[in-house]
Amino acid sequence: MKGDLNSAEIRSLSRLLESRGVHISEDKIARRMNLIAESQHVFPxxxxxxxxxxxxxxxxxxxxxxxxxxxxxxxxxxxxxxxxxxxxxxxxxxxxxxxxxxxxxxxxxxxxxxxxxxxxxxxxxxxxxxxxxxxxxxxxxxxxxxxxxxxxxxxxxxxSVGKSLFLDDETVKFGIYNEIVRRIRRIYPGPDLNKLIGEKGEALYFVSSRSREYLEERSVRMLADLIIDNHRFQEALRRGEVEQVIRIRSFQTRFEHLTGITFVCREELVSVEDFLHTLNFMVPGYILKHHKSFVNEQGVLVYRLEIVDRYGSPLKGTQIQHLEESLMKLVNTTFSKPFSRVKSIGGFEHYARAIIPFLMLELRRTHMTQVLMSVENQSNFSITIKLVVVARAEDPGRLHLLLTALETLRGVEVISSLPPKRYTQEVEVAILKLRVEFAEFSNVREVFDVLKKRIETVYGKFRDFDQGFREIDLRVLGELYDTLKSINQLLVRDIFFSFDELYRIEAPFDLLVEAVKLCAKAVDQANRPGGQKLIFRYRILHQLKRTVLVVSSQDQRDLLPRMVKHLESIPFSFSRIEWNQRSYHILVLKHEPIFPNSSWLRRLREFLKSGNGPDD
Incomplete structure (x- = not known):
């Protein structure tokens, strides 16, 4: 016996190999079969x-x-x-x-x-x-x-069909990744090629974070160019050659024409939320087809948007040039170092004044009054709105007319206003703060619709800066109401609006649903007779690679700092609501680079509990 074969079987195998053009002696066949037989000793x-x-x-x-x-x-x-x-x-x-x-x-x-x-x-x-x-x-x-x-x-x-599709998706993405790597090898001359195609390279992160549909609908050439551009822009910022990069190009996918916007800068210099506000103002009603953002280890933000205009068409050559120049000018004016963090430090008025020069330019270009309406805070019973109006300086009594028009609305109260400030005798800017009582309105959308009609009676037709974002918020909130009919709508609304505005747009709907459901359960738990000093609830969402965590303490004021100590290596988003005189911390933890599994979460709960004493 040679391996598992006798001499006749070896001769038969030799003839079969020769028919395939492979010529190996019978002794060599026997030796190799012995190697194969020995390799299987682990499982006879x-x-x-x-x-x-x-x-x-x-x-x-x-x-x-x-x-x-x-x-x-x-x-x-x-x-x-x-x-x-x-x-x-x-x-x-x-x-x-x-x-x-x-x-x-x-x-x-x-x-x-x-x-x-x-x-x-x-x-x-x-x-x-x-x-x-x-x-x-x-x-x-x-x-x-x-x-x-x-x-x-x-x-x-x-x-299941789902499992088959999932495995098929990963196989297709792996094939596209290999094609991208092959092209980058061919066209990229830089000595830092490994940063693009290595084990932790730009190409791997890019492909793994995109869906199969996104990758299949775009050419390998375009995907490779995007990856190279992302790398070059980040390197340029790292070397101090530029402070920000804005690149806008229209392109064709398999099914449609889009306009792509790549924006790269230091994370601390700009808020993506503010950048989207500005884009919405400059391209009213634009339709967002794709967006993706990340911050690298050096603190460089890379943001990619793919859009069409309100008619479903990509931007044309002159539009792109004008938009690129205007965005760069706005970034240099509004978000450069002297203005960084001005919104969080100086409050809304400072933020509004930072974009007033741009609003004035738009007023001159469109001959339309420019209005910015933004929610400052919200409770179960009322909403506070900041109103900025940039208009032509025609009638000095228009602010009085606006105040009268708003004050005569049931449920609307003007709680502060600044005298109109004139610029170059042509433009005036008015800033007001309103409080609106929900008891007089059926929903938030009606509040803004009524306010817009009153503003139009004084200023005529105007451009509403924040309308696109409000419409997205109201649509998602309506879907939450429909999905979570058994939960108090006021609680659903408070939880939803507790999240950052950009996060509300970016977060998957299923994640928002789970966050609301989990927080509502925590509220129910706190409302039971006796309640609990520490409430700790979580839900691991494997498919979304996120964990939703809701924590509430009856008397521990340093709860958040204690949690943050354990979250140093885990990226997370945080919000908080106040309900029935109790605070609820809502955290969404990412599963990378560390997966906060059940045992990790139980250890965190025991650590927090040790600072509270035993549960009631």
Missing amino acids: LERQRALLLQLISMYEESRKKAVILIEEIGESRLPVTFAIGALAEDWPGMSNSILGIVHQSARNVDFLKGFTVDYRSMTVGLVILAFTLTRRDEYEHFLREKDKLVRRIRMAAVG
């Missing part, structure tokens, strides 16, 4: 057959969709080999799915075999594999986690 053929027969027997007896078996091969001394067998109704990707789970849990796989069998009018898939553990700690860890591994393999073994 007899044990494979026994495991397969046992799987089929278990399948017949249990009538379950999937049966899983794990057994230890040999003696319980290191190194230890484990064999795993799985049988289920076959589906494309079954073996890859199981292999991926085992790789994640047990590292390298030493042996793998997978095939299908026609069994009782259906096709079942069988997968058997083996792996070896060499260290005592990993062996003991595996024994503790074995039942969990079986559950995960069982879930992976049962196929």
Whole structure:
């Protein structure tokens, strides 16, 4: 015997190889077959057959969709080999799915075999594999986690259309990634090529953060150019050659024409929210098709938007040039170092004055009054709105007319105003603060509709700066109301508006739903007789790679600083609501670079509880 073959079988194998144009001596065939046979000593053929027969027997007896078996091969001394067998109704990707789970849990796989069998009018898939553990700690860890591994393999073994599509998506994205890398190798001459196509390169992050549809609809050439541009712009900022980059280009995808805007600057110099406000003002009613932002380790913000105008068309050449120049001028004026953080430090008036020069330019260009309406704060019963009006200096009594028009509205009160300030005798700017009582209005949309009609009676037709953002907010809020009908609408609204304006636009709808549901449960828990000093609720959203966490303490004022100490290496978004004289902290934790799993969250809860004393 040579391996598992006798002399006649070796001669037959030699003839088969020769028919394929491969000429190997019989002695060499025997030696190589011995190598193959020796490589399988970790999982001998007899044990494979026994495991397969046992799987089929278990399948017949249990009538379950999937049966899983794990057994230890040999003696319980290191190194230890484990064999795993799985049988289920076959589906494309079954073996890859199981292999991926085992790789994640047990590292390298030493042996793998997978095939299908026609069994009782259906096709079942069988997968058997083996792996070896060499260290005592990993062996003991595996024994503790074995039942969990079986559950995960069982879930992976049962196929579905969703699983097949998911695996197919990742395969397609991997293929596109390889094509992008090949093109970048060919066209990029820089010595820092590894920063683009290495294991932690720009290309990998770019492809992994985009959907399959996004990548398939754009050419490899365009995707490679985008990745190279992102890298060059970040490097230019890092070297101090520029303070910001704005690039606008129209392009064609497989199905439509779009205009792409790439904006790169130091994170501390600009708010993406403010940049979007400005874009909305300059391209009224633009339709956002795609947006993606990230901040690198050096604090450089890269923001990418792809838009069309209100008619569904890309911007034309002269429009692009004008928009690029205007945005750059605005950024240099509003968001350069002397003005950085002015909104958070100086309040709304300073922010408004920072963009007033631009509003004046738009007034001269369009001959339309420019109006900025922004929500300053909101409660269960009222909303406070800042109103900035930039108009031609025609009638000095128009501010009085506006005050009268607003004050005569039921539920609207002007709580402050500044005298109109004139610029070059042509333009006047008025700034007012309004308080609106919800009892007189059916919803927030009606508030702004009524205010706009009153402003029009004084100034005529005007451009509303914030309208696009308000409409998005109101649409999403309406969808939340429809989805969460059993939850108090006032509570839903407070939770929704507690999030940052840009975050409300960017966050997946399912994430907002889970955040509202979780916070509502925390409120219910606090309202029970006796309540609890510390409320700690979380929901891990694996598909979104986010964890929603709601924490409320009855008497601990330093709750947030204590939590932040544990969140230093985990990116998170934070908001807070006040409900029934109690604060609720809402945090959305990212799963990268560290995954805050259940055990990590339980440790955080125990740490916070230690500062509160025992629960009531």
